[in-house]
Amino acid sequence: DVVMTQTPVSLSLAIGQPASISCKSSQSLVHSDGKTYLSWILQRPGQSPKRLIYLVSKLDSGVPDRFSGSGSETEFTLKISRVEAEDLGVYYCWQATHFPHLTFGSGTKLEIK
Amino acid sequence: EVQLVESGEGLVQPGSSMKLSCVASGFTFSNYGMNWIRQAPKKGLEWIALIYYDSSSKYYADSVKGRFTISRDNSKNTLYLEMNSLRSEDTAMYYCAKDFFDYWGQGVMVTVSS
Numbered sequence: 001d002v003v004m005t006q007t008p009v010s011l012s013l014a015i016g017q018p019a020s021i022s023c024k025s026s027q028s029l030v031h032s033d034g035k036t037y038l039s040w041i042l043q044r045p046g047q048s049p050k051r052l053i054y055l056v057s058k059l060d061s062g063v064p065d066r067f068s069g070s071g072s073e074t075e076f077t078l079k080i081s082r083v084e085a086e087d088l089g090v091y092y093c094w095q096a097t098h099f100p101h102l103t104f105g106s107g108t109k110l111e112i113k
Numbered sequence: 114e115v116q117l118v119e120s121g122e123g124l125v126q127p128g129s130s131m132k133l134s135c136v137a138s139g140f141t142f143s144n145y146g147m148n149w150i151r152q153a154p155k156k157g158l159e160w161i162a163l164i165y166y167d168s169s170s171k172y173y174a175d176s177v178k179g180r181f182t183i184s185r186d187n188s189k190n191t192l193y194l195e196m197n198s199l200r201s202e203d204t205a206m207y208y209c210a211k212d213f214f215d216y217w218g219q220g221v222m223v224t225v226s227s
Contacts, residue, residue, distance in 0.1 A: 041158075041214065048208055048217045049158065060215065092158055096213055100172035102148075102160040 002027050002098045006091075006105035014113045019080040021108045023093035028073045030097065037096035040069055040078045041104075044089040053078065088112045115139040117209050117218035124224045129199055135192040135209030135218055143167075143187035145212045149194045151205040152220075159205075162194065177203075199225045 003026040013019055029036045040053040051060050053069040056076060066081040080087055093105040121133040135147070149162045161174045162183040171183050182195040192209050206220040 037213070039214065043158075048220050049210075049214070050217065051213075051215050054213060054215070090157075094158070094160075094214070100163055101174075102163070104158045104160065107157045 001101045002029075002095055002103050004093055004095060004103050004105035006093060006108050008108060009106075010109040010111065012111040012113050013083045015085060016082050019078075019083050019087075019110060021078045021091055021093075021110075023071075023076045023078070023105050025074045025076075025095060027098065029076075029095050030073060035097075036072065037099075038069075038071070038076050039094055039096070041092045041094060042087075042089050043092065043107075044086075047089075049092070083110070083112065085112055115211065115216045117211065117216055119207065119209055119218045119221040122207075122221035122223060124226065125199055126227050127200055127225055129225075130195070130197045131199060131223060132196070133194040133207055133209075133221060133223070135194075137190045137192065137209075137211070140211070140216075142185075142190040147183075147185060147192045147212075148210045148214065149181075149183060149192075150208045150210055150214070150217075151203075152208070153202070153205040156205075164192070196223070199223075201225050 005024045007022045029038050036056050038056050041049045043049040052063050057069040068079045070077050090107045090109050092107050116138045119135045150160050161177050163172045164183045180198045184193045204225050208220045209218045
């Protein structure tokens with residue numbers, strides 16, 4: 001299976017600071033159809049997960065534009081331009097390119113100072 | 114509004130069986146693949162099963178293959194997960210999720226313990 005490695009494991013930031021989370025895959029995530037099925041999910045404390053970004057950089061409906069996704073092949077990044085209090089939680093990347101073996105990263109915990 | 118509501122949570126003994134349900138609303142259920150994903154206490158997310166919109170294909174993670182069965186009833190807008198030969202390591206919160214995980218249920222807790 002494709003292994004998804006996220007760094008850092010955790011980060012503690014003040015409101016208004018930028019955030020950056022890396023996700024690296026053990027194999028290229030470019031599908032034979034040309035698309036890259038890499039998504040980002042946020043799980044706030046005590047809540048079920050919520051998808052933020054799909055196909056590397058497309059924001060889901062209602063997701064603030066302070067979130068952005070980028071990357072290609074095996075290296076991907078989630079950025080928050082200015083962290084807000086509601087952004088705390090655990091961020092996961094996951095891939096669907098190597099369907100049906102869908103795999104998640106191990107998560108990055110964002111804490112607010 | 115898309116809603117996914119799981120049910121069937123509980124405490125069971127090792128080796129026993131359990132069935133989870135997920136009722137969908139707010140979208141045309143019969144048009145989309147559906148998934149089950151679980152999260153052990155204090156752990157990360159693990160995809161465990163997927164079913165095509167028409168039940169024509171089903172896929173499982175190695176950790177549950179041969180013990181768990183995913184199914185659906187499009188007439189009832191309901192997704193199921195039949196879990197047999199349960200082990201302590203199956204203890205987790207179980208979520209159903211639509212398609213490419215664009216919507217998730219609130220989750221149900223399954224505890225396997227003697």
